[in-house]
């Protein structure tokens with residue numbers, strides 16, 4: 001594990017843990033911290049997604065910044081482990097589709113909410129395991145005849161890192177992660193599908209129903225998306241694409257020309273597969289990831305009890321654990337992984353990185369070794385099978401296309417084989433790199449162990465015959481003068497005087513280039529009727545470039 005830790009990750013760890021604290025963290029936890037940190041460092045550069053920092057950053061920051069915090073980090077973790085669902089996500093699932101709002105139970109669910117607590121009480125009767133929704137307590141200082149107004153109920157957002165409701169944004173983490181729609185004009189054909197964020201999500205056929213939305217990349221818990229777009233409607237809709245907001249208004253995404261990709265999100269059949277929650281914010285409906293979502297997974301939200309019923313989903317069993325999944329579960333005795341069969345468990349335990357004896361998977365004294373590559377095997381049959389395919393063996397018996405067996409040059413220190421003596425000599429350097437001097441380029445930072453590589457480098461990039469450096473402020477290096485000239489035309493038009501290659505200028509626009517082929521291609525972009533040709537008076541030659549005539 002440690003071998004994969006990058007200096008950047010080490011630096012972050014050092015920012016959050018003292019050496020003594022870090023030494024106290026178990027190997028298992030360290031692996032988990034590195035895994036989440038690695039994902040965070042990769043994902044934070046994704047276009048359109050702001051990934052929240054891993055738990056330990058938030059919690060440790062909170063520990064350092066606010067030692068009198070009312071809830072200890074351990075406590076927070078316990079809540080998420082035991083419960084698995086945020087308070088908000090349990091109550092927002094009640095935003096039912098309009099077409100299922102006729103029954104008594106649904107009428108209850110569709111009541112506009114004044115206070116979230118009231119709503120969870122109503123739900124508790126039907127599903128006692130769901131805890132009531134918690135909102136931050138108001139800490140309003142007593143003032144004469146004036147009390148600041150409590151924020152409107154739908155200004156609350158839930159922060160998955162802090163596991164707290166916040167007004168508008170999280171005060172610890174700042175703005176919460178948001179995945180923006182791909183911008184497409186309203187009233188465009190197939191607009192809903194086109195708004196799907198490129199490279200992150202995709203709309204494609206689903207095993208559950210029709211089309212669904214799938215992740216193309218790993219998505220962390222807590223990413224918000226939306227708002228759910230569609231037409232505002234006052235009357236009941238039977239389209240199957242309408243959400244009812246708290247004030248009773250409907251937002252109906254039946255029309256693909258003025259809705260967005262969220263209309264394609266299917267309904268989760270149980271809480272295990274649910275990975276999105278719907279929530280209302282500032283009069284609009286949004287979705288938020290309530291779990292980490294792997295690449296290839298379908299995004300699934302719960303439509304609410306009444307609509308789920310119409311799809312054949314039993315709301316009473318929605319939160320029951322999926323027993324079929326855990327029936328044949330064989331836990332590894334070294335780590336948290338569960339395997340589906342005894343055999344898989346045995347095979348995994350041998351290789352498990354937390355198994356202290358994992359390297360000794362067989363009796364080393366009885367091991368047999370491949371004569372070509374030195375790989376060890378427990379059984380002779382396995383060795384024989386391997387030797388037939390060993391790539392170093394294949395190299396040894398290489399035959400030239402003329403039919404003659406080719407001579408092999410073998411390294412005495414490793415299994416390296418080559419057909420050329422000079423390659424073997426060059427390869428020998430790799431075994432004596434330590435203490436060996438590197439050849440350095442005097443004009444740039446390039447270094448190499450091989451003298452010929454340095455000569456090649458200088459002749460390609462720093463040859464004095466023609467200057468291929470751009471001016472000092474830019475410092476770009478080009479392999480040919482023509483490439484440098486093209487670069488100057490495009491990036492530094494003020495230096496056009498220094499361009500020695502022939503410049504081809506378009507008469508219809510400002511386009512200039514030194515490449516003939518590019519110029520011809522460019523001219524095709526102007527419509528043919530308007531394109532101005534120049535014809536040679538002596539022959540059939542035609543050109544767009546007056547200077548060529």
Ligand SMILES: C[S@@+](CC[C@H](N)C(=O)[O-])C[C@H]1O[C@@H](n2cnc3c(N)ncnc32)[C@H](O)[C@@H]1O
Pocket residue numbers: 208209210211212239240241262263264265266267268269311
């Ligand atoms: C918002 S749309 C979802 C996108 C839909 N799959 C499509 O291709 O347009 C809701 C409709 O999808 C279908 N649907 C969604 N989830 C379902 C589920 N779990 N089981 C059966 N049908 C479902 C229902 O017909 C529902 O009216």
